[in-house]
């Protein structure tokens with residue numbers, strides 16, 4: 151069994167929500183109990199009632215869950231609706247003038263959009279996309295900086311039934327090309343170049359490089375003029391965003407789609423070298439984003455919500471683009487990074503925009519914590535009432551700092567566990583009811599049937615005993631398949647315990663109060679700064695370098711990033727020559743151009759061979775132990791070449807001596 155399901159940190163502290171918070175928070179204890187009861191009695195009916203109450207339907211559905219062909223589940227299948235209508239149009243009468251977005255650019259300029267203004271922009275762009283010849287079902291790759299245009303582009307696609315696939319601006323040309331090809335995109339939407347943390351990200355150049363070998367299915371590239379940077383212009387394919395919207399009407403009849411119609415694809419790393427195009431449905435996804443927002447963030451009409459994630463990740467889809475807008479909230483959208491121009495940026499922005507709900511990643515908290523208490527204390531953070539974290543386990547020390555210094559000991563913290571595949575938060579405290587424990591995401595939300603099972607699929611009942619985290623019943627916002635690869639979907643998520651049991655790929659245990667603690671990935675996927683990276687992806691990038699014979703990648707703990715990328719590389723020729731002539735630096739850059747800067751190995755160790763079993767399997771668990779600098783306790787008697795062991799550890803000794 152993987153080492154991620156054995157270790158068991160114990161954390162005794164518990165923090166009940168302050169009475170002043172609980173008194174008015176929704177759902178209340180009684181309301182939450184009723185939700186759990188209702189869901190337990192009738193899973194499908196529970197979600198059907200939520201879907202009727204929360205979404206606006208063009209044509210109402212008659213059936214909740216259709217599980218006749220597991221694991222290909224359908225929800226509300228005969229209903230029709232439109233995602234952008236649900237996010238925008240239905241608010242126009244009641245809160246058309248309410249601020250939807252407060253955008254702060256990297257440079258610090260602020261721009262506001264009311265719901266009415268955002269609706270108009272989305273309609274104009276949607277009409278423009280139709281004029282370009284885009285139809286229902288066409289795929290559109292969005293490669294934009296974080297900002298209103300990304301949201302407008304996503305909603306405009308949804309409005310005309312085009313399927314968006316946002317690619318994070320940090321991905322390289324190679325990664326972008328792979329995603330464009332796999333999705334068979336008709337259109338790419340990008341910007342000339344955008345500042346991020348004071349540096350210019352050359353988005354259009356990267357798109358050009360991605361398409362250099364041929365446009366394949368891509369008909370056009372829409373370019374938003376973000377800052378007037380000089381770019382190459384391809385007259386046949388390129389068109390300015392301004393020209394797309396010029397003369398277009400600010401109203402646009404939505405394309406009504408079936409509930410199960412794909413709303414978007416989002417590529418994420420798995421345990422093979424090829425990223426997976428996670429496919430989400432329209433109605434089920436929207437319902438998950440909407441209800442989880444209500445249960446976890448207690449939204450109120452005067453809240454200012456700020457989720458710091460980029461729309462290039464699932465968190466930015468569910469809690470920047472869809473969740474807040476579906477719930478008619480006001481939110482901050484930020485183009486930049488927490489440390490630019492200085493590490494006070496977040497705190498200054500919270501004070502300036504009177505943010506009341508703040509949702510960020512443990513990595514950001516750890517990085518900012520390093521600068522001490524003084525910086526946040528310079529700012530009035532009194533508007534905050536609720537804090538959240540997502541993306542990776544939060545260590546108790548960072549949790550306590552967040553609680554004490556940012557929340558001033560009066561803001562509940564919601565630690566939300568979920569995944570690109572789950573679409574919405576799954577395990578998280580309902581803040582007015584459930585006491586938090588630093589490092590635990592607490593309990594599943596209503597209608598989410600999470601369990602922890604052993605190798606045979608039997609429930610693990612003993613506290614602190616590790617197992618596989620699974621979801622036993624389909625839920626509306628679950629992925630529907632992997633784009634173009636039903637077999638991989640079935641094998642990856644439903645291959646271990648049958649077609650009804652979704653395997654999350656995380657190890658977990660419960661404590662004596664039934665609280666869930668996530669122990670980390672068990673499937674050769676790393677979590678670096680809250681971002682998923684497949685070790686196989688990085689390995690194949692390394693192995694494609696002419697001077698690399700073989701490579702193995704593992705994670706090792708990192709104080710800020712959670713996990714760091716450690717690569718063991720067998721170089722062609724002399725190992726010492728490889729170290730001496732700067733091959734490590736070259737390989738880091740190589741991985742940067744193959745995948746993106748986030749995947750660059752933090753450390754590369756050159757070895758003469760990799761530890762393998764007699765059947766030729768790389769002993770990753772052993773490498774992880776070596777990477778952590780721990781004593782090897784695993785059985786190494788099956789090692790083909792035991793001499794390697796001394797070398798890996800010698801490399802370890804050298805590395806720590808150098809550090």
Ligand code: PRX
Nearest residue numbers: 540541542543565566567568569570668682
């Ligand atoms: O290992 C879990 C970790 O992030 C993985 C999902 O990554 P991704 O699809 O990129 O989505 C991240 C944002 C939802 C999970 O399999 N993870 C996510 N949230 C938590 C977490 N680990 C511990 N605690 C969390 N709150």
